[in-house]
Amino acid sequence: MAILVFLHAAVQAGTPLLFATAGEILTEKSGNLNLGVEGLMLIGAVFGFLAGNSTNSPLLAVLSAAAAGALCGLLFAWLTVSLRANQVVTGLSITILGTGLSGFIGRGLMGKVMSESFTHVFRIIEVPLLSKIPLIGPVLFKQNIFVLSGYLCAILLGLYLNKTRFGLNLRIIGENPYAADASGIQVSLYKYVHIAIGGAMCALGGAYLSLVYVPAWQEQITAGRGWIAVALVIFSSWNPNKAIFGAFLFGGLDIIGFRIQQYNLPISQYLIDMLPYVVTISALIYMSISKSGSGNAPEALSEPYFREERY
Amino acid sequence: MMRVSKRSTIKGKYILLIRVTAVLLALISLGVFISFMGHDPIKVYKAMIEGCFGSAYRFKETIKTAIPLTITALGIMLAFKMKFWNIGAEGQILMGAFAGSFVALNFTNLPKPIMLTLMLIAGIIGGGIWALIPTWFKVKYGTNETLFTLMMNYIALKWIIYLQYGPWKDPNALGFPKIPNFVDAALLPKFLGVHLGWVIAIVLVVGIYFLINYTKLGFEISVIGNSENTARYAGMNVKGIILKTLFIGGGLCGMSGIIQASAVSGNLTYEVSAGVGYTAIIIAWLSGMRAPIIPLTAFLFAILTQGASYIQTAFQIPQSAAEILQGMILIFTLASEFFISYKVNFDFSNIGKTRKQLKEEM
Numbered sequence: 001m002a003i004l005v006f007l008h009a010a011v012q013a014g015t016p017l018l019f020a021t022a023g024e025i026l027t028e029k030s031g032n033l034n035l036g037v038e039g040l041m042l043i044g045a046v047f048g049f050l051a052g053n054s055t056n057s058p059l060l061a062v063l064s065a066a067a068a069g070a071l072c073g074l075l076f077a078w079l080t081v082s083l084r085a086n087q088v089v090t091g092l093s094i095t096i097l098g099t100g101l102s103g104f105i106g107r108g109l110m111g112k113v114m115s116e117s118f119t120h121v122f123r124i125i126e127v128p129l130l131s132k133i134p135l136i137g138p139v140l141f142k143q144n145i146f147v148l149s150g151y152l153c154a155i156l157l158g159l160y161l162n163k164t165r166f167g168l169n170l171r172i173i174g175e176n177p178y179a180a181d182a183s184g185i186q187v188s189l190y191k192y193v194h195i196a197i198g199g200a201m202c203a204l205g206g207a208y209l210s211l212v213y214v215p216a217w218q219e220q221i222t223a224g225r226g227w228i229a230v231a232l233v234i235f236s237s238w239n240p241n242k243a244i245f246g247a248f249l250f251g252g253l254d255i256i257g258f259r260i261q262q263y264n265l266p267i268s269q270y271l272i273d274m275l276p277y278v279v280t281i282s283a284l285i286y287m288s289i290s291k292s293g294s295g296n297a298p299e300a301l302s303e304p305y306f307r308e309e310r311y
Numbered sequence: 312m313m314r315v316s317k318r319s320t321i322k323g324k325y326i327l328l329i330r331v332t333a334v335l336l337a338l339i340s341l342g343v344f345i346s347f348m349g350h351d352p353i354k355v356y357k358a359m360i361e362g363c364f365g366s367a368y369r370f371k372e373t374i375k376t377a378i379p380l381t382i383t384a385l386g387i388m389l390a391f392k393m394k395f396w397n398i399g400a401e402g403q404i405l406m407g408a409f410a411g412s413f414v415a416l417n418f419t420n421l422p423k424p425i426m427l428t429l430m431l432i433a434g435i436i437g438g439g440i441w442a443l444i445p446t447w448f449k450v451k452y453g454t455n456e457t458l459f460t461l462m463m464n465y466i467a468l469k470w471i472i473y474l475q476y477g478p479w480k481d482p483n484a485l486g487f488p489k490i491p492n493f494v495d496a497a498l499l500p501k502f503l504g505v506h507l508g509w510v511i512a513i514v515l516v517v518g519i520y521f522l523i524n525y526t527k528l529g530f531e532i533s534v535i536g537n538s539e540n541t542a543r544y545a546g547m548n549v550k551g552i553i554l555k556t557l558f559i560g561g562g563l564c565g566m567s568g569i570i571q572a573s574a575v576s577g578n579l580t581y582e583v584s585a586g587v588g589y590t591a592i593i594i595a596w597l598s599g600m601r602a603p604i605i606p607l608t609a610f611l612f613a614i615l616t617q618g619a620s621y622i623q624t625a626f627q628i629p630q631s632a633a634e635i636l637q638g639m640i641l642i643f644t645l646a647s648e649f650f651i652s653y654k655v656n657f658d659f660s661n662i663g664k665t666r667k668q669l670k671e672e673m
Binding site: 035075079082083084085086088089090092093094096097098099100101102103104107224227230231234268270271273274277278280281284285287288289 | 448452455462463465469472473589592593596629630631635639653
């Protein structure tokens with residue numbers, strides 16, 4: 001039974017990763033590699049908390065976080081799509097800007113807590129029927145609404161990418177933007193829109209941390225989760241459904257260090273803390289060794305699109 | 312109406328003008344931001360300058376901040392020149408500090424010159440090996456180096472924390488988790504008021520400049536950075552060159568780490584890197600990957616950091632403002648790259664004409 005409790009907690013720990021990974025999958029499918037996920041999560045966390053604390057409305061909190069993320073996404077899009085800047089460095093600058101901005105704004109939010117009515121919205125609820133499934137039911141479906149929307153987001157993303165016209169167009173842009181342009185798809189517009197939405201989703205991952213998981217504002221609240229999310233995108237082969245599994249796996253790794261302490265193992269807690277990063281590296285190595293691994297990457301990932309060079 | 316075309320040539324002076332404009336715009340934007348907060352931006356900037364140059368002590372502190380930034384940025388530049396995105400400088404600094412500290416803590420009876428030399432060498436090896444691990448996988452299997460080196464940062468950090476709270480914990484520290492202080496022989500001496508690191512930094516700037524521009528390895532690095540295929544057709548041992556270069560680059564970061572531990576803190580803590588590894592990436596990028604410019608940019612960033620820390624008490628503006636400014640400078644510079652590579656032509660002669668008119672003209 002302890003393992004079910006652990007899995008339940010792993011799902012909660014994995015939710016920020018899920019949002020961030022899904023958002024980054026969307027961005028990367030458009031052909032742009034956004035390394036600013038960590039910054040986006042921090043921005044989402046701080047603006048979500050700020051809005052929630054001042055207005056006491058969970059809805060506004062979530063919307064503000066998403067809007068802030070979308071704005072930063074647009075900044076990234078402007079730099080990489082219109083100004084053809086180097087995507088790796090631009091992503092890093094978004095991370096730095098996001099870290100600085102969130103630290104700046106967050107200073108006034110230290111020590112604040114949310115009201116009862118606020119946290120009540122994010123209480124654990126039981127999804128009728130589904131939560132009655134033996135074993136897995138409570139783990140997955142006896143969760144708060146944020147976690148549940150996480151699955152919804154990922155599943156909808158998968159459907160969008162694979163079953164809709166827009167998703168197909170997006171995938172074409174990511175594989176070969178020149179071909180997409182030639183068949184009349186507006187490459188820049190698609191990139192802008194999807195990078196912005198991707199940014200919003202990453203920000204929601206951060207908002208979950210400050211609004212539900214902790215819930216408070218701390219300076220290092222994301223603790224590198226944004227980077228793990230970028231790795232998770234590769235780990236899940238740019239497939240949102242696999243991302244769900246990956247996010248929860250890493251959520252579990254995140255909390256295992258603390259929990260294993262009570263068993264008095266001869267291994268130091270700090271060494272176990274290394275686990276998520278070691279596993280990420282192993283996943284990266286495995287993916288690069290196996291032929292099919294990075295073969296699922298969008299072909300034109302991180303290459304700026306020059307319309308002039310079409311001929 | 313607006314036509315974008317790629318530039319074929321551009322004068323060097325023009326590039327400098329664009330870059331300086333970018334930095335100025337960033338400073339002005341932050342100034343506007345500061346005035347929204349209710350402070351006079353001129354006063355704030357003046358205070359920042361005073362915080363760095365106002366007294367001999369402050370000036371030395373500014374130099375001390377610039378030293379690790381310079382050395383680390385040099386190391387990062389070597390990797391970036393080959394389009395190898397080494398984000399792992401932070402971890403390489405930590406592991407270099409770890410290796411050097413190992414020497415410092417275990418061979419306490421060595422005379423000072425030998426001790427320091429061994430520590431520096433250990434630092435280079437520590438950082439170099441830490442950089443080699445992800446490089447080897449990238450070279451052999453094409454593993455994504457950006458994420459690998461980044462994960463190595465976190466592992467290095469946890470390792471040092473483990474040491475600080477565990478096997479290397481000082482029994483004389485009354486339960487407070489810290490590693491014992493280094494013996495006097497392990498502390499880097501001062502030269503002209505600031506620790507020797509500044510001499511080492513200048514020597515390295517000259518050395519790396521020489522390496523890039525006058526040696527075979529430097530040439531090979533430039534070719535690989537331009538086009539890996541060209542390098543291969545020319546018969547270069549691309550894999551070997553990448554491994555060699557990353558070892559040197561990581562070694563430089565490692566050296567920076569042990570210099571910080573030895574000269575600034577006198578022991579090893581997990582805060583020895585203090586984000587230098589990430590800031591140095593921006594510095595390397597902003598310097599256009601040119602060795603002589605790196606110390607200048609590093610000094611500029613040292614001014615920002617020092618200044619920000621000074622105005623923190625005076626104006627209640629938090630330290631993270633320096634980070635925001637750094638991020639903005641980077642963003643403005645990235646945006647300005649566009650104007651360096653492309654020309655924008657405005658042609659308004661076609662406004663107001665109907666489709667028929669345009670067709671007739673054709």
